[in-house]
Amino acid sequence: MPIQPRTPPGVLELLPPQQIAFQRMLDTIRRGFERFGFLPVETPAFEVADVLLTKTGGETEKQVYFVQSTGAIKEGKAPELALRFDLTVPLARYVAEHEHHLNFPFRRYQIQRVYRGERNQKGRYREFYQCDIDVIGKDSLPLAYDAELPAIIHGVFAELAFGAFTIRINNRKLLRGLLESFGWGAEQHTAVLHELDRLGKTPDAEVVELIAKVQPSAPDAAAKLVALVRAPDPLAELDKLDHPAVAEGRAELRKVYEGTLALGVPDTQLKIDLSIARGLDYYTGTVYETFLDAHPKLGSICSGGRYENLAGHYTKSKLPGVGISIGATRLFSQLLEMNVIGAQATSIAQVLVLSVEAPLSLTYAQMATELRGTGLNVEVYAGDDKLGKQLKYADRAKVPLAILLGSREQEAGVVKIKDLRENATVREHDVSRGELVAAVQRLLVS
RNA sequence: GCGGACGUAGCUCAGUCGGUAGAGCGCCAGGUUGUGGUCCUGGAUGUCGCGGGUUCAAUCCCCGUCGUUCGCCCCA
Structure with missing residues (x-):
């Protein structure tokens, strides 16, 4: 009895057409990162457990997968290794470990899979790709870098062409200052910011209630806070507030906003939004979230921020x-x-050389090599299946062009190029053997 | 981690008031021994998620389990 084949829950495994599309997406992201000079880094899927878990508190630890050798299991030892749950913690380890070999400010990108032991649900995977870019400074890092990141993201999503999108930026210094100006202590900030982050997903009135619940001392302050955050020009409102932390955050936010515009991001796609708080409390300054205008329900498709250490x-x-x-x-x-x-399927191969007659197989190989020599991706159909079956294969593979050469063509000194594309006006072209490469190239650009 | 819904062919789903199952699409073959995508004809495929219980009999009822899914927590 064979074992029922199945993928483990919470993974995204794709068939080739979708995998090709996914790969193209990652390629675009990579190109976008490299255009700004970021350097590639890869780290292992697993880290030494205590190194990985230093930073994290309860929530994350519950989601970590531990890795254990069979020997250690037999001895009842605690696992030494754990799978990374993001790319930021491995980056911290990487930078600390290789500090003296790195060139600061260190600009790295990393596109790899991370693992989380979450209860699986739609859009929540236990294994998924993160595409991270970070700039790490030594001792200090100019604010200009905060402005560069949205520009990179803008470039990437513009090229990905998923439709109109908006990058929303905010500053946590400003938010904290704001909460202080309300007289709220630092110990309550995280809880309030967490509720504030719901704006946009949860109705304003409800958020007011939730904040009032966390911060019951001042019931009308919650409403005032939400009104301020939701104001059409919140920075202008904040100018009226005389508070050092608010002033500092406001100045940073303005500088980042203007710096990003200067890098060519149109102001229609970059918005200051004081409701963006981000759940992670290690962010200390600028924070970002990105939304597709046509699909607000997706939530933020790209987010990050500034961390001090x-x-x-x-x-x-x-x-x-x-x-x-x-x-x-x-x-x-x-x-x-x-x-x-x-x-829709796209093939990797642009040309498929068919096997019309078995004795000509060496000629097929020669033609394929010739075509590959010009940089084309070429596949040869081996074997003596009927032409109909070979063409059916070509059709399903969505190969644009098939090459046919039988004794009929050979005697006439030609090669037949069959255009399999849906919109092809001429289905078949007879060209002389010497013109094959040029003819194929011409057809492919049309 | 908590609560709800669902699980029948490769896919989408129907069905049986309890008597071991069907459609469409897809797949394979032929019509077309040098021509795919259209059309016509024919064909194959299911331990009805898994385990247990009730019953003469369970795909159907009950319990458990696994999986999927929705909401909460959290997050990408």
Whole structure:
């Protein structure tokens, strides 16, 4: 009895047409990152457990997969290794470990899979890709880098062409100052920011109630806070507030906003939004979220921010950074489902050489090599299946062109190029053997 | 981690008030021994998610389990 084949729950495994589309998406992201000079980094899927878990508190730890050798299991030892649950913690370890070999400000990108032991649900995977870019400074990092990241993201999503999108930016110094100006202590900030982050997903009135619940001392303050955050020009409102932290955050936010515009991001796609708080409390300054205008329900498809000290657990050096991350797996699967991403098959091969007559197989190989020599992807159909079957294969594979050469063509000194594309006006072209490559190239650009 | 819904062919789903199952699409073959995507004809495929219980008899009722899915928590 064979074992029922099945994928483990919570993974996205694709058939080739979708895999090609996904790969293209990652390629675009990679190109976008490299255009700004970021350097590639890869780290292992697993880390030494205590190194990985230093930074994290209860919530994350519950989601970590531990890796254990069979020997250690037999001895009842605690697992030494654990799978990474994001790329930021491995980056901190990487930078701390290789500090003296890196060139600061260190600009790295990393596109790899991460693992989380979550209860699986739609759009929540246990294995998924993150595409991270971060800039790490030594001792300090100019604010100009905070402005560069949205520009990179803008470039990437413009090229991905998933439709109109908006990058929303905010500043946590400003938010904290704002909460202080309300007289609220630092210990309550995280809880309030967490509720504030719901704006946009949850009705304003409800958010007011939730904040009032966390901060019951001042019931009307919650409403005032939400009104301020939702104001059409919140920075102008904040100018009226005389508070040092608010002033500092406001100045940073303005500088980042203007810096990003200067890098060519249109102001229609970059918005200051004081409701963007981000759940993660290690962000200390600028924070980002990105939304597709036509699909607000997806939530943020790309987010990040500034952190004052990346690797405090691993080194005494002060390493501030700013980074942003695209959750590629979730984004891809959701866009695929909504038909934003074309699921139509495209073949990797541009040309398929058919086997019309077995004795000519060496000629087929020669033609394929010739075509590959010009940079084309070429496949040869081996074997003596009927032509109909070979063409059916070509059709399903969505190969644009098939090459036919039998004794009939050979005697006439020609090669037949069959155009299999839907919109082809001329289906078959007889060209002389010497013109094959040129003819194929001409057909492919048409 | 908590609560609800669902689980029948490769896919989408129908069905049986309890008597071991069907459609469409897809797949394979032929019509077309040098021509795919259209058309016509024929064909194959299911331990009715898994385990247990009730029953003469369970795909159907009950319990458990696994999986999927929706909401909450959290997050990409």
